[in-house]
Amino acid sequence: MDFKKAYWIALVATFALASCSTTPTGTGQPATLPVEQTRGMDKAPESLSVARAQINAQATPEFRINLTLAWAAEYLQQQRPEDAEQLLADLSPASLTTEKRFQWILLSGRAALAQQNAAPAVELLNRYQEEIQQYPVEQQAQLDLLRADALAMEGQLIDSLQQRVAAHPLLNDQDQDYNHEMIWQLLMQLSPQELASAIQSSSGDLRGWLTLAQLYRDPIADLDAQVSRLDQWSAQWRTHPAISDVPAMLDALKEAASHRPSQVAILLPTSGPLQNVGKTLQEGIMTAHYQQKQNSLSPTLRFYDSGPDNILAVYQQAINDGADFVLGPLSKEKAATIAAQGTLPVTTLALNYIETDQVPENFFQFGLAPEDEARQIARQGVREGSNQAGILYPKGDWGERVAQAFAEEWQNLHGTVTVSRAYQEGPDIGETVEELLLVAQSEARGKEVSRFTNLDMDIEPRRRQDMDFLFLIANPNQGRQVKPALNFHFAKDLPVYSTSLIYSGESNPRRDQDLNGIRFVDMPWIIGDQSSDLHKVAAEQWPDGHGRYERLYAMGIDAYRLQSRLYLLNTLPSSELPGATGRLQMRNQQVVRRLDWAVFMRGEAKAMPQVANPSNSLSAQ
Template sequence: MIACLRLFSALCLAALLAACASSPSSSLGELPRTPDASIEQLLEQAANSKTPDKAALLRLSAADLAYRQGNAGQAAQILQQVPMEQLKPGQQVFASTLAAELAMTRNQPKAALTALSHPSLQRLSELPEGQQIRTGTVHARALEADGQALAAARERIFIAPLLKDDAASKNHEAIWALIASLPSDQLQAVSNDDLGGWMSLALAVKTAGTLEQQQAAIDNWRAQNPKHPAAIQLPLPLTKLKELASQPLSKIALLLPQDGPLAAVSKALRDGFMAAHYQAQQAGQKPPSIEFYDSSRLTSLDDFYRKAQADGVQLVVGPLEKPLVKQLAARPQLPITTLALNYSEGEQGPAQLFQFGLAAEDEAREVSRRARADGLHRAAVLVPRGEWGDRVLKAFRQDWESNGGSVVGIERVDQPVALAQQIADLFQLRQSEARAKSLQNAAGTQVAAQPSRRQDIEFIFLASTPQQAQQIKPTLNFQYAGDVPVYATSHVFSASGDQNQYNDMNGVRFCETPWLLDANDPLRRQVAAQWPQAGGSLGRLYAMGADAYRLAPRLGQLKALPDSRIEGLSGSLTMSPSQRVQRQLPWAEFVSGQITRLPDTQR
């Protein structure tokens, strides 16, 4: 009886080992499979194994099983017990891949890339296709999460021939999303392979202006590259573009208030909008006709939409008033696609509603982006006291901290007389003065000691009016913090041309609309010649109006191609998942009473 049990146990052990190992290879080693045994059984067999290589293989199989069952913590613990040096190259590839997958569950792409840098990965192409797919997939995910879109696309192109059915389609769409996310200056193809084809397709789409031009560019590319994977199966966003191009926009309703407190803002928006319309006519295009509606006399949104539909309107631009935008955002759907010129408080509105405005929150996020691009990590914040300052601070802080930055101090500016004390508190100057006084008392004699500020503040995020900024920068200089970089929103810039005002803000960097930083733009020159105020701070509204016109026929395009952008006069425009137009801005600096444009950084 005992002999029979021993024979039965031996047979079970042999079956377990056979279940978790593929055909042996003299050089690469056996690869684990998904076993019939449980994690506990595999670990028990590993503990009782007489050879270290079999024990390592069993533990590797147990770690993989734990990962597949969704227990990443247990998988990592087991994997730590597997000595890499006892594994053959194929098994090392398997272990490195699993380590990378576990790192990605912790949102640690750099750790995943480190795991995939093991020398054994040089022999990946010798392994079964399933392993190549698994390793290539996690490698692509890690590269994308690490911001290396081109390298991630190259990895996905490598595994594409190995995939079938749904996996192949998903990988195909992922390749396009990665390539489409690259800026145009990175799309200069240097080869005629699949990657070069993808890049030339993306460049053709990005450099074409209208939907019709984009469709012609796609058709031309397909004719030149008939055997390319993207020509055989056009990516879904480009298929959507084809549908959009077949539905040209012929009539727009411009819904703005002609009377009331927003009448002056409305006039600047309308003049900018119509200036862009006339520019399109002069360029030989066939722009849509414009129908004007007065939102200040509006009694019912339902009545307005009924009249607009009867008038043949295909797109509404407006309203400007925030209460009306909030009403639209609360509706389940709209009868006509609408580009509101303000933002609701909620995130998501009906599918037919798009929102566009000069949001201070966009500029706060732009400061965060620029400071990161400049290699900074620790910020102090100066914002006005009140609801506006709180919104700007919240937007900056969310973006800054979610990308690894830290906020080490905050002061809310209110009364000018308190400014010096607030900045002294921010930089902990009073503590420094107290230490000097204490030292003086201990020494019993006069001690020469200059107050020293805290050293952990790498830059200041400033959101303020020009008048406040005129006081803040000299106060920083006086409080031994004049060398701390200041990054500001456009609100510090009055565009008045007052050199004395600019001198008081010397060294302050700020984001601003292309309209106000590029006096030679043809449309700006034309508009400013007719309305001189467009060259001052009101120019931001003229720029927004012009961009609203340029956005109108391309809303579907931005929605279908989330990584595409329009280089507008109010900023570089993209579409968020909640269908809000977001702006990225160029940068300038006050230098000796002048405005100096700063070089752009990587987006």
Template sequence: MEFSRKGAHLKNIRHLSIVTLCLILVSCTSGTSAPVTTVPPLESATQEAPEPEVQVGLPSSEITEDIIIDEAKPNAWKNIEAAADDTVYQHAQLLVAAESLVYERRNQESQEILGLIDVTQLSHSERVNLDILRARLNQAEGEHRSAVRDLGRLQRSGLTNLDQSVRIARLRAYSYSQLKEPVNMASELVQLYGLLSEDRTQQLEAGHLLWAVLSRMTLEELRDALQKTEDPIARQWYVLALALGLNSVRSDPFEYEQALNNWQQNNPEHPANELIGAGLAPGPVVSSRIALLLPLSSVNRAFVQAMLDGFMAQHAADTNPLKPQIDVIDIGDQPANVTHFYYQAVDNGADFVIGPLGVGFVNEITQYVDFIVPTLLLGETSTAGLPDYVYQFALAPEHEGVGVANRAWQDGHVTALVIRSPQQWSERAFSAFSDSWKKRGGHVIQVYDFELNQSDYSEAAKQILLIDASANRYQTIRAMMGESMKFVPRRRQDADFIYLSADSEHGRLLKPYLDFLKAHDLPIYATSHVYPGKINKIRDQDLNGIRFADMDWIIDKSERMTELKSTLEAGLSVDERVNRLFAMGVDIYNLVSRIEVLSFDPAARFHGVTSIIHLAENGRVLRQPRWAVFENGTPELIPDMAPPELGPIPKLKAGVVQATIREGRE
């Protein structure tokens, strides 16, 4: 091993160009966000969008190489500094530095550092960590088959500790999710669930992901997996999924509960029982009489009726002889009257109240009612001090904005370009997105507000992508050179994804112009508003490539979901404009029997038809939506599982000489 050569290479890393290091500082400095530039509609905008200003904390004339290295992202660079000095040279520290850079989403630099490591200088455990890191970097490059193969070799070696085994199972499950191999993914998650037996929170998190995979597999896939699996623990997972996968069971809460009870009697020691008690099974009957307070005679009666239809359809399908009696109360369109209707419902014997539906009604009731019985409000309020038996369930645009931030960050993006409509729902969704995005460390480099009453967005797309700025640069160079040159307009390069806050009509108008101007490779994320809810391949071709979040009820086209919808919608005519409210009604009915379990157990989840549901500490119902992407005019589901972290953020081991930045050395 030639330390001088390694040291020289490391010092070359340290002496990167000032420009490159400035970019590292701008993109990675903790707590520093690029300010948002809001672009007005085209009529009032200047011809060329202004360049966003970047504040790095020091005047440019004062930035020096050493300051940049000290402040950019100190953890990884300090570890490299430790390795650069012959007196503290430690190959293990290079591995730690490489892992740190992966956490900072600087995969290319991590790869470069891995090339400096002499594997013979590492312990056995460190070599395993090195192989795990290499597999994670392969995943980042989309090389999932290679990652599965290499991690499988480690898995079979029998030489990994518990923490490493957990990381390997997570990573393999993630790769199988990207490869769309649910049977193999389920197999890895069964193993992961067993490995996490000493950590209930993490175990249930893995268990709910496992159940989401099993419940979406076809009955044929489940039977095939059962036939090929010899492990008795895994076999019973498949038996359970088959028992609950029959349509007659899925559509009838009582039969569902009976099937669960039968399985538990036959498998009292199976680890899945922990998951069953955490929301998979309904709790005991908590109500004998439910009152629904709904504004059926208001201007929004079509939406209200759809929600009621979904609720009553699920109630009708429930064969439980002890199912609750339902009182439906029309509260009209005046929020001031809701207090009277609430007390009337309780006086008539209601021991659980659902409603009212709508922000105005919810704000009114939370200010003037002393809640007597458990109540599920169909809207959200900022009123503080509500009893812990008052819950809030809403299909709010704020939740969808946060969902976009979650997914974009999960997919590895950092810099957002926002295109939004002036509609109120869009502004609410963007506000929630922006807050969530900045908390994660993401940047919003520009916000463009488009006009609704347009049919041609070509000029708007040019402004969004700074095409005119590219043309202006060409004209300047041409004038300097004094001759014509070949010119291809170049779109802006400072964004790594677009958040499109628009409905389907405007999405279809905007997306083709963005594609034409060379932004077809820029990922676009949207809320459910971009999809009307019914497949139309011809109409939605122009939405191809857009990723969006929605309900299982809307975008899951599997045989099992199709059968369930047919059963519950039988005899009804559910319009595509209100079918999300119908699904909400279905979930509300099933949520009542699980509400206590969800409120007392933070790890509990309810797998509904709108999404996977859990409760926040303030009683708010939170949904984990499904994601799809338009392909050939049709929404196609995309994997849910996030790229797993490698483990705890790497730190220097005790006893290793701590490195200092050059200026601070004695």
């Protein structure tokens, strides 16, 4: 499931020091105060000191309070939580009416969470707990969700779920829709082990949510068994808030079961320059096949070498041998050759993306496209409330292509690319970063102004201020040059987002210290729970791993799983497969991945579950 509204979302780490971000709770409406209280209020000044001066100049204490709350909410909307916090700190809670104190608590808690600090929000809620219990239920529910987000930020995902489920009946319809989706998002973040443990210790609606998520997320379950289990769930949980989701899931699963292939032909290069890639994919496929075979019926697999030039002959041979599903080929050109044949005799899942929108209705595509990662980062930036982004990418066609994918998605979502620069790896990276940030121009302007005044001017160089974050495309070696250069040129506080390219996949704390603070997307197989049964099987079979091919191994796992789930993804838009390479969904006959988030901390890549917490605004009162 995706969010229904694009508000200010952030990334919340399970670790106290990780970066975070937020999505909205409550109605998500802009902060408003009664008209008679807001008349004469201008937009919040850019300068915090000017804002304070204007507030202090107001004639009455009531107007000063109203202006402080309104401008604090506005600063939160502008992603200026530190300024919001300072304004709110100017108010004495004891001097506020009960209504104003509710607004002050809500805004103060949101300001704390927006600064990746859950503890002050929890402390605030605890301090006023007795008073909060006297608030109207709608206000209590908003503060309950604030607590739920604080708990999630502290890594207490089960506790956060309990809070959300308990608050759900008290919410209005719009809030329930939002909370419903956020409960599901949290459930998707739990590991299989956490889900199983939580089910054993839970009851009521929470247990219903957990068991449904466990059923839904099982990527190796037999489809017939999954249908039966869904029927049983529906019978047991007739009044559950999630009951409306089940009929569509049941119908799609039944249809998917009837479309299961019995013989899968796998076209991979076992000769030629891509044979190592083909070998790794094959190992991933076989790992998933043997794991599923232990639990359910599985198809017969036949492998064919797609290395030879005549891919159509190989494809036809697979059909002649009885294949009712074809997995592959890997090469873009060979996949395009098959797609150009028009209607295909069997469903075909190519392991790459081709450069055309006109494909047969039973031709699908799956791969590890970095462009998808770039688009996901763009969407995340919008959810965080960002408007302006910079792009820094390596010179060459590949870097330009990924940068262009980000820019197009960002601009389609009404974002602005304020600056875009290509860099060459080496000693010139520092100069490119300085140029990107306009540091030299800032210093020059300061010196020019100082020539025409006898005042002592602050001419310390500054970076440009028209970037909410930087989208960086870089491998680990390049990133270790770029991030220190950003820090040196006064951009240490500039958020930096990157693709999975930034992480080698192997822990290297000493070298990766220079990447600290960079947030990036990557597949669950790399940054997720490493204690799963599948990880254990992989470690036993290949104790040395697959090195730089590790992500391709994960792709092989998902490629195999897709052969039985492709119909489901294609016919039920809300369905997804929790895969090793990401959360897989179908869009225009292409399997697209939603990856997990991570951040470099102390030279280590730390997973960052994406969860929700309060947004930038108060609900209309």
